[in-house]
Amino acid sequence: MVPLCMVTEETLSQVPEDVRQYLRVLRRRIVELEQTDAQQRIAELEAANRKLQVQVEELLALARQQQEQIRQLQQQLADTQAKLATNSTNSSLPPSSDRFRSKRRPPPAPDQPRNKRGGQPGHPRQQRLLVPSDLVRATIPCKPAVCRRCGRSLAGTDPAPLRRQVAELPVVQPDVVEYQLHRLLCPCCHTSTCGRLPPEVRGQFGPRLEATLALLAGRYRLGLRPVVALASDLWGLDISAGMVSKLRQQTAEALLLPYVEVLEHVRTQNVNIDETPWREGMTKAYLWGVVTPLASLFRIAYGRTRRLAEDLLGKAYAFVATCDRLKSYWWIDRLQWCWAHLRRDFQAMIDRGGAGKPIGEALLEQSNQLFHLWHQVKVGTLSRPGFGEAIRPVRQAVRRLLRRGCACACVKTAGTCQELLAHEPWLWTFVAVEGVEPTNNSGERAERQGVLWRKTSGGTDSPQGSRFVERVLTVVRTCQQQGKNILDYLAACIRAWRHGRAPPPLLAAGL
DSSP: OOOBTTBOHHHHHTSOHHHHHHHHHHHHHHHHHHHSOHHHHHHHHHHHHHHHHHHHHHHHHHHHHHHHHHHHHHHHHHHHHHHHTOOTTTSSOOGGGOOTTSOOOOOOOTTSOOOOSSOOTTOOOOOOOOOOGGGOSOOOOOOOSBOTTTOOBOOSOOSSOOOOOOOOOOOOOOOOOOOOOOEEEOTTTOOEEEOOOOTTOOSSSOHHHHHHHHHHHHTTOOOHHHHHHHHHHHHOOOOOHHHHHHHHHHHHHHTHHHHHHHHHHHTTSOEEEEEEEEEETTEEEEEEEEEOSSOEEEEEESOOOHHHHHHHHOTTOOSEEEEOSOGGGTTSSEEEEOHHHHHHHHHHHHHHOGGGHHHHHHHHHHHHHHHHHHHHHHHTSSOHHHHHHHTHHHHHHHHHHHHHHHTOSSHHHHHHHHHHHHTGGGGSHHHHSTTOOSSOHHHHHHHHHHHHHHHHHOSBSSHHHHHHHHHHHHHHHHHHHHTOOHHHHHHHHHHHHHTTOOOOOSSOTTO
8 A cells, every 4th residue: 555645554554544534535635736737727716716706796786686676666565555545635536536444534522512413503494485475376274163172163264374385296298289291282283392390390399398308417417318217207208318319419509609608708717727537438538627706617628738728718818727736737827726635735745654744744734724814804804915914924834844845855745845835826826816715616516517427427428428518517507606597598598599599698798
C-alpha cells in the first residue's frame, strides 16, 4: 500500500479505519488538484459566479415585480372597499340604490321622548273642504222624527245643519260620435263622390282623450299597456298599445312649439341643471333637466358632455347655473356648486378615514353653519346684507381647511380639496346673487319624475318615444309651476295642432 503523507505502513496500521478512509479520500483530492490546471479552475469558478449573479438579479427583479403587483392589488382592494362603502350620504348615488348595510339615521337617545306616527298634539287641523252648494248634485235633508229622550214628535228645520258630503264617481262612458261618409253617384256623368270628414276630425280619438292618455304617461308615469288596461277598466274603451304609441307621437308634434318656448326662456334665466341616466333602446342616454322658477325643460341625449350643455343653454349663456361638479358645465362663467353634493364629498372623506377624516369633519361642520345661516335668511330673521357678513367667517374657515386638505396624505381628499380651492368662487355665488340657492335640490326634484318613469318603464324604445317623454315632461312640469290645468292645456295644444293653428302660450305673458 502506498504510504499516505509519508506515513509508514506500521504507523498506518495503528490508525483507526475511519481515519484511514478519510486520508485516502484526501489523498485522491490532492492528486486531482495537482493534475488540474489552476487557470481553468478559476475560469470555471468565475463562470459559476456569474451565473449565480444573473440568477440573483432575476430573483430580485421578480421580487420587485411581485411587490408592485401586491401594491396594485392592495390599491384595488382599497378602492373596492371604498366603492362598497359608498351610499347616498357620501356620493351622488340616489337613496334608492342604498344597500342594507348603508348608514341610517341614528336612533334617538334613551331619555329623548319618542313621538307616535301621525299628527302631533297642537298641529293645525287638516280636513277636506266642502264642495260649494251650487256644485252639489243633490241635497238630502236628514231630520229626526222623534225626540231621542222622550219620544215626542219633532218638526221644523235647523238653520245650520251639520253637512256631510259623499263623493262618488259616475259611470264613465266614451262620448262616441259617428260620422257616416256617404258615397253618391252623379246622375249625369255617373261618377261616384264620397263625403268628407270635417276639418277638425282627425283619427279615431278626440283631443281631450288624446290629452288624457298623454297625461297618464307624463304625470302618472303609466306605460303603454297600463294605459290600455286603464282605458278599458274605467271607460270601457277598446284601444291598442300601438294606437296609444301613435297618439303619443302626435302629442309630441303638438307640443313642439311650447317646448321651444320653454327652451328659449331657460336660456335667459338663472337655472338649476342636472342629468340622470336614461335608456333609449339598447343605448345608454341621459335625461337632462333645466329648471327655473317658472319653467322646466327636459331633454334626452346620448351623453352628458359640454356640447350638449351648450346646446341646452346656448353658447352665449351669461347667467348663473347651479349644478354639481360635472366638468361639462365648467365653460359657464358663473356657476354655483351644490352644497348638498359637497356635503357628500365631505362625508366621503370621513368614511375613508385616515388623514382625511379630520378635514372632512371640519368641512362638514362649516357646512352646517352655512345652512343654519341660510335657514335664517329663508324664514326672514336674517337679511341678505346681514347674511353676507355672517357667512364671512365660514368662508375663511373653509378656505383654510381646503388648503390643509391639499397637503393631506390621502390622495382622494387632497384632489377634492385642490379642485374646490381652484374654483372657490363657484362655492359662494349664491351669497352675492339674489334668487340663487346654495343647493341643486330644485333640479333634482324636477328630475325625480323622470327617474321614477325610467324605473317603471325601463326608458324608451326609439327617438320618437324620447321626444314624447321630454316634451310632455316639460309641459307638465311647467304647467304645475304656472298654475295651469295640465289636461286643459294639453287638449288645447292638440286641438290647435289638428286645426293647423299655433298652440296657446305656455308661459304667462311678460315672463
